[in-house]
Amino acid sequence: MRIKAKTAVLFFLGTFGINHLTYAELLWNPKPVKEAESKIKSSNTGHEGHAGHQQNRSKEKAFYLEDNQNSTARYITPGLEVIPLTAEEKGNKYILPKTGMDNYHALVAERKTESTHESALRYPYMRGKPSGHSPDKLVSDSKLPLEIVPEPMIREHWRFYSSNKHDYKVLFEEKPLKDTWVILQTSNGSKMDAKTDGDGKVNFTLPEDFQDIKPGRRANKPAEFILRTVHISDGITYKTNFSAPYSVNPSHWNSNLGGILSLSVGFLSGIVIMRRHNNKMNEEKKNNKNSRRAS
Amino acid sequence: MSLTITRRLVQVIAFVVMVYGIGLGGYYLADKFSSSLPALACAYDLQTADHCSLVSFQHQMDHRAAPVLSSGGSIMEAFLPTLITLGTFVVLLIILSKAFCGWICPLGFFQEVLSLIGQKLGLQQTESLSKETTAKTRPVKWLMMIFLLFVFPLLAGFGAVGHELGDPFCRICPSRILTTLATGDPKELVVDTSTMGYFMLSVLATFLFGLMMSIGLMVRQPFCRICPMLALNTLFKKIGLVRLVKDAKPRCVKCGLCAKACPMDIHEIHTDMENKDVIYPDCTLCGRCVEFCPDKDVLKMKYAFFPILSADPAYFKKRKKAQTQWEKITLFGSKTFGSKKK
Numbered sequence A: 001m002r003i004k005a006k007t008a009v010l011f012f013l014g015t016f017g018i019n020h021l022t023y024a025e026l027l028w029n030p031k032p033v034k035e036a037e038s039k040i041k042s043s044n045t046g047h048e049g050h051a052g053h054q055q056n057r058s059k060e061k062a063f064y065l066e067d068n069q070n071s072t073a074r075y076i077t078p079g080l081e082v083i084p085l086t087a088e089e090k091g092n093k094y095i096l097p098k099t100g101m102d103n104y105h106a107l108v109a110e111r112k113t114e115s116t117h118e119s120a121l122r123y124p125y126m127r128g129k130p131s132g133h134s135p136d137k138l139v140s141d142s143k144l145p146l147e148i149v150p151e152p153m154i155r156e157h158w159r160f161y162s163s164n165k166h167d168y169k170v171l172f173e174e175k176p177l178k179d180t181w182v183i184l185q186t187s188n189g190s191k192m193d194a195k196t197d198g199d200g201k202v203n204f205t206l207p208e209d210f211q212d213i214k215p216g217r218r219a220n221k222p223a224e225f226i227l228r229t230v231h232i233s234d235g236i237t238y239k240t241n242f243s244a245p246y247s248v249n250p251s252h253w254n255s256n257l258g259g260i261l262s263l264s265v266g267f268l269s270g271i272v273i274m275r276r277h278n279n280k281m282n283e284e285k286k287n288n289k290n291s292r293r294a295s
Numbered sequence B: 001m002s003l004t005i006t007r008r009l010v011q012v013i014a015f016v017v018m019v020y021g022i023g024l025g026g027y028y029l030a031d032k033f034s035s036s037l038p039a040l041a042c043a044y045d046l047q048t049a050d051h052c053s054l055v056s057f058q059h060q061m062d063h064r065a066a067p068v069l070s071s072g073g074s075i076m077e078a079f080l081p082t083l084i085t086l087g088t089f090v091v092l093l094i095i096l097s098k099a100f101c102g103w104i105c106p107l108g109f110f111q112e113v114l115s116l117i118g119q120k121l122g123l124q125q126t127e128s129l130s131k132e133t134t135a136k137t138r139p140v141k142w143l144m145m146i147f148l149l150f151v152f153p154l155l156a157g158f159g160a161v162g163h164e165l166g167d168p169f170c171r172i173c174p175s176r177i178l179t180t181l182a183t184g185d186p187k188e189l190v191v192d193t194s195t196m197g198y199f200m201l202s203v204l205a206t207f208l209f210g211l212m213m214s215i216g217l218m219v220r221q222p223f224c225r226i227c228p229m230l231a232l233n234t235l236f237k238k239i240g241l242v243r244l245v246k247d248a249k250p251r252c253v254k255c256g257l258c259a260k261a262c263p264m265d266i267h268e269i270h271t272d273m274e275n276k277d278v279i280y281p282d283c284t285l286c287g288r289c290v291e292f293c294p295d296k297d298v299l300k301m302k303y304a305f306f307p308i309l310s311a312d313p314a315y316f317k318k319r320k321k322a323q324t325q326w327e328k329i330t331l332f333g334s335k336t337f338g339s340k341k342k
Helices: A002-015 A033-037 A135-140 A256-294 B003-025 B029-033 B053-070 B075-096 B099-104 B106-120 B131-158 B168-172 B174-182 B196-216 B228-235 B257-261 B313-328
Strands: A027-029 A062-066 A072-076 A082-085 A093-095 A106-112 A116-122 A146-150 A165-172 A181-186 A191-195 A201-205 A223-233 A236-246 B242-246 B299-303 B306-310
Touching (some): A027 A236, A116 A146, A165 A223, A181 A201, A191 A201, A256 B196, B053 B131, B099 B106, B099 B228, B106 B174, B106 B196, B131 B228, B168 B174, B168 B196, B174 B196
Parallel strands (some): A116 A236
Antiparallel strands (some): A027 A062, A062 A093, A072 A106, A106 A116, A146 A165, A165 A201, A181 A191, B242 B299, B299 B306
């Protein structure tokens, strides 16, 4: 039974050819397909995160919706205001309107036929004034019939990193979907799958699949990961994906051992300083006592 | 209940909220609460309910002020976010004044805990640092504030110095290591080998943390003495609602118990016979001076016009007795680990 279910999911996902990141599938991409394919070695995908301090903030932000024929797209603000999005003429580029709000916004795309419902979801981080809303509000708000919800969405000043474990919840019509296969694929070529538990939860450790890692976060461009799942209900096949950037884990150039060593040297230095200080103080007290006795 | 016990309870609650806040109020309690608390509640701690305004000031210099100024923008445009952060900071300072340091700051509380541990281990405690030592350390906090919070981040934004100096204070702040470690996350207790700049800063940070820990076992509040937050709080001390007032009596000249009780070694609180307002730049409004003043109403702690605590002989006797009994309790007796004989 288990094998059957997994085979079914893989069959559907296979039908839509997910062997390639940018295959014909409703999917939000931070770069046009050709650039995304040449990827990842040269792309700056994932720079929509808070990390984009060095970006030109006045520059417009755009995403590309792959295979966007007959689809609808919308943009949701942290306050849950829905803004319909339209692609640039003869293209799949969607320029995100400026909301003036800081924090995560949601990019949602859907395509419906009689027998299928496809969707894609992404949370770009936008700069602006404090929104006054918790990102939890946006992330936990139901946006799609079948939805992969990050639990929680990574926080400001943080990123998805390779080797880090993250939890997700699969919801169908706002209810947890148990025993459902979820497939993770990265633009670096890794693929893995896992099944949701009784609460619809699943976790993945992002693969350590970056090549030619250089020391320093800025020296390594982020890659993309995509989570996909499929569910069939009342004769309709629901397919959804959630995509986000992930970065090289800083443990490649950060040494805990070095930190402990340096801390220990500091600690011992403090003891030496205080020992000398206390000896000096004790000596002074002794001298004062002696001089008082003498006088 | 003594003021110190009340303060300890507040510190414990503040520590839990500041360090583990998301467990109490959700992942983004900070959004609801404030985004620039005048205390070292570290933004690097992913479970914090709030974050310290110092990270905001540095980022605003590096990522906002410098780019706007270098592209020909107006000063107002460049510094508007800084003014907004400063506005929040000032509002919170009006409410609690410098008591943020003595009552809320997680790093301040940690150093008090270190001091308690040192005392319980029977380590020789330095009751007061000499006037010379305190005079030497006092300017450091101002230099830290000017250079680490504003000058270097601004220069980094202009590209005059490396990006490593974009947030130099956070890079060396012990609260970054403390609060992340407190959540079981060792990611900040590292030596960063990505660039020479980050390497130097990370070595300095971890070394400083170790140094603070060992000195903190024997000297009260070692890092607070050089903390730029103390300097920043001092700039706005006049507008805070918490007040510390002194009505000097001739006996004050000979007494000096208030100065001995002060964890920041503010000798002036004893020697100053003229000023009524005795919130000195190094004061953290912990209130120990009031507790240990034996003369009626010489020292008073007030919230606006309402008295919180006034010096009182009866309170002093009770407090002194409790302190003596507390200090007698050590884990290994009074002679171990080089402790002095009581």
